[in-house]
Amino acid sequence: MRRILLGAAMAAILTGTGLAPQAAQAQGSGFQPVVYVNDAAVTGFELDQRVRFLQLLRAPESSPAAAEKALIEDRLRLFAARQFGISATDEQIDAGLVEFAGRANMSVEDFTAALARAGIEQQTFRDFISAGVVWREVVRQRIVGQVRITDAEIDQEMQKIIETPQITHVALSEVIIPAPEGQEDAAMDQAARIVAGTNSEADFAAFARRYSATESAGRGGRLPWMPLANLPPSLRPLVLSLQPGQVSQPLTIPGAVVLFYLRDTRGSLRPGASEQVLDYVRFTLASEAEAARIVGISDSCEDLFVHARELPPQQIERQTLSQGQIPSGEAVRLAVLDDNEATVVSSGAAAQILMLCKRTPALMAEPELPEPAMTEAAATDAEPAPPDPNALPAREEVRNQIFNRKVGQAADAYLAELRANAVIRRP
Template identity: 25%
Template sequence: MAGLCGMSGAAAQSQQGNIIIPPDVTIFGEANPNVRKATAVVNGDVITGTDVDQRMALVLAANENQLSEEDKERLRLQVLRNLIDETLQIQEAKAAEIEISKEEIDQSYLRVASQNFGQDTEAMDAYLKRIGSSAASLKRQIEGELAWQRLLQRNVAPFINVSDEEVNEIISRMQASKGTDEYRIGEIYLAAAPDAQQQVADNARRIVEQLREGGSFVAYARQYSQASTAAVGGDLGWIRLEQLPPELAAAARDLTPGQLVGPIAVPGGFSIIYLIDKRQVLMADPRDAILALKQISINFPKGISDSQAQARAKSFAETISEAAGCGAVDAVAAGIGAQVVTNDQVRARDLPGPLQNAVLNLNIGETSPPFGSIEDGVRMLMLCGRDDAQTPSGPNFDQLMAQMEEDRINKRAQMYLRDLRRDAVIDYN
C-alpha cells in the first residue's frame, strides 16, 4: 500500500488502534459515491430518499430554511446517519421482543401537538405537510426514541450501579460547595471514530454556526445529538462543573446564560454545550422572587419629535420618582394623565434581562429607570412588595442517585450504539 500511495516503506506512520494511517496520503479518484446518496438498506430495512427529505424538513423548519445549499447537503448526510442509528435502535429493540404500540406513539404525538397546537393533531398534521414533512416521519422518530429508552431500561439500566457511598460523597461536596455556581446545560454530542475526527469536527463547527445564526438548540439536539439526552433536547439538568468531563467543565465555566461553545473534543467525539441557566448551589436565586409592581405609563402624541419625546420622558420620570411610594403614585399619575397597572404576581426572572437587574436592586417604593419607545410610549416600574424564594435544600439522596445513574446509562448507551453500527450490514443505493 505504501507504494500505491507514492510513499517509501520508511515513511512515518500514525497508528490508531489497528488502523495504520500514513501522515501524507494521496486520494485516488473521487470520494466513495455510496456516502453521498441519501438512501440505504440497514440489515434489510429500507431508508428512502423521501424518509430523509421529510426528516430534513423538520430541521429546516426550525431554522426557517436559512441554510446554504452546501449546508443542506451536509445536513442530508447527517440526517441519513441519524436515520440509520434510529433504524438500528428499533431493530435491536424488536430483537429483544420490545414492541412500541401504536397507542403509545399516538399519545406522544398528541403531547407534541398539544404543546404546539393546543391538542389539535389535525393542525399538527397540516403543519408537517406544509413544511414538507409528515406525521409518519415524526411518529417514526418518536418510535425510535421510545424503543431505545425501553431497550436501555432493560439491557443497560439493571447493570448500572451507583453506591450509597458515592451519592453521600457528592452530597457532602455539595454542602461544602454551598454558594458556588451550578449550571443547567444543554449538550449536543457527536461520536467520532478515530478515522473520522476531522469530518465530525467540521460538521460540529457548522452546527455551531447555524445555532449562532438563530437555530433552535433543542431541535438540533433532537436531530443530531447521539447522547441519550437527545430526546429531551440535550438538557443535562442542573449540575455542578465537577460532574462534567474536564474538557466540558473548563468550557462552561465562563459562559453566561444563552451562550454556547464548541466543538469541544471529548473522549469518543465532540460536544457542543449551551448554558441554559446558572445559579448558586443551595442558595435562593433572587430571580425567583415574586414581585408586586405598579407600571406607570404615558403615550406620546403622533408626530412627536425625538427631542420632544426625550424631554417629556425626562419630566415624566422626575415626577413619578418624587411620588411618595405605591400609596401615592396613583394620584400623582392621574395628575399628569399617566396610566397605572398593578400586578402583584410578577416573577423577577420573567422580566427582560436589563430590567430584571434594575428592579431587583430597588427598595420598596422606588422606581426603575424609564423605558419604552416613541411608538409604545414611556413606562416605569415601581416596586411595591417582594417575596424572596426560600433557600433550596438541593437534590435529595434519591434524586442525586437517579442523576448519576442516568449519566452512566448515557455513557453505556453510546458504547451500545457504537457496537450496533459496527455489526450492521448497510447497503447504500
C-alpha cells in the first residue's frame, strides 16, 4: 500500500474532488476501538479516515476491510519499530510529507487542504507517513544488511531480459466513461468499481457494453491490434506496466475517465538475442577408451586440465568463440551439451573430448567499448545520443532491481511473521 500513487488519484486531488457518499461508510463509530493489535487500539474514527484517504487515492482496495487491514499492518510496523528502539522525528515525517505531496506536484499545504476538503484530517496523513518512515528504518536495520546478490543471479536476470521479447504490438479493450463537469467523482467511482469487478475479458466486455461511450462498446470495448508506437508516449508506460488479463487504473482525460484492458501482446527479440558465445575445451587423447575414462572422472573444464598436466600443451585447448566461428562438426556436437558436459569424438586411432564450459548469450559476452575521445569544441556542439532501445540495462542497474525485489519480499515476509505472532482481538 505504501507504493500506491495512481495518476488518476492525483488528478482527483488536484481538481479538489471530494468523496462519493459511500466513501465514508467505514465500520465502527467515533473513537471507540474496533480492533486491538498487541493492545494498541484502532478506533472507528481512524478506520473512517483511512477509508476516505484510500478512496481519495483511488487505491484498488479501499473498502473498510482493506482499510482495517492497512491500519493493523501500520500498528505492526510501529510495534516492530519500538522493538528496535526506532521512532520518527518531526524532520523525517515532514520530509515524508513533502516527498508524498510532491508526487502530485503539490506542496504539503495544498495537499492537506485537498485532504481537508474530503474530510480527512492532517493527522491521518501524518500517521500514514510516520508508519512508513519507521518501517523503512526497521527494514534497513533488520533486512538490508542480510541481502546478498550474486553474479550468477545477475547473469540469470540478464539472460531472462534477453530471452523476453520486446513488445511491439498490443491488443487493448477500452471503457470510456463520460465525466461532464460536476460528475467527475461519480465517473471515477464507477471506474474503480469496474477495476475491482473485472476478473476476465468477459467481465470487462460486459462493463464496456454497459458504460462505455464509444463505438467500441458494441464490441465489448475491443480495439484492433495496434503497434505500440501508435500510442501516445504518455500512455506507453501505462500499457507496458500491465500483464495480459489486467486492467489499468483509471486515467482522467478532459470530459471522461478511461480504462484499458490488455488482452495480449506481440513482440520480437532484440537484435542478437539468439546468438551465443561458447567457452569450450578440445582435448586430444591416444584412444577412445582413455578419453571415456577421463570424461567419467571430470566434472568441469578445469578437471580436464588437471588430467592433462603431464601432456604436451598442444593436446588440450580452451577457446571462447561465437557459434559462427566454431567448425561445424564441433558446433553440432556442442549444441546438445549443457555447461560442464562432455562428449567423446572418435577419429581413427585417436579421440577427442569436447567439453562445454559455458554457454553465454552474445549480448552478455560483448565487452563494453570505451567511448571515443572528444575534443572540447566537439563536446560543446555535440547533440546527446538518443538511448538505444535495444541496449541491455547495465549490470549495476539489474543488481539494484534484484536487490530491491529481495528486500521487498523479505519485508513482506517479516510483516507476515509479525502478524502471525501478534495478539489481534476485537473488543
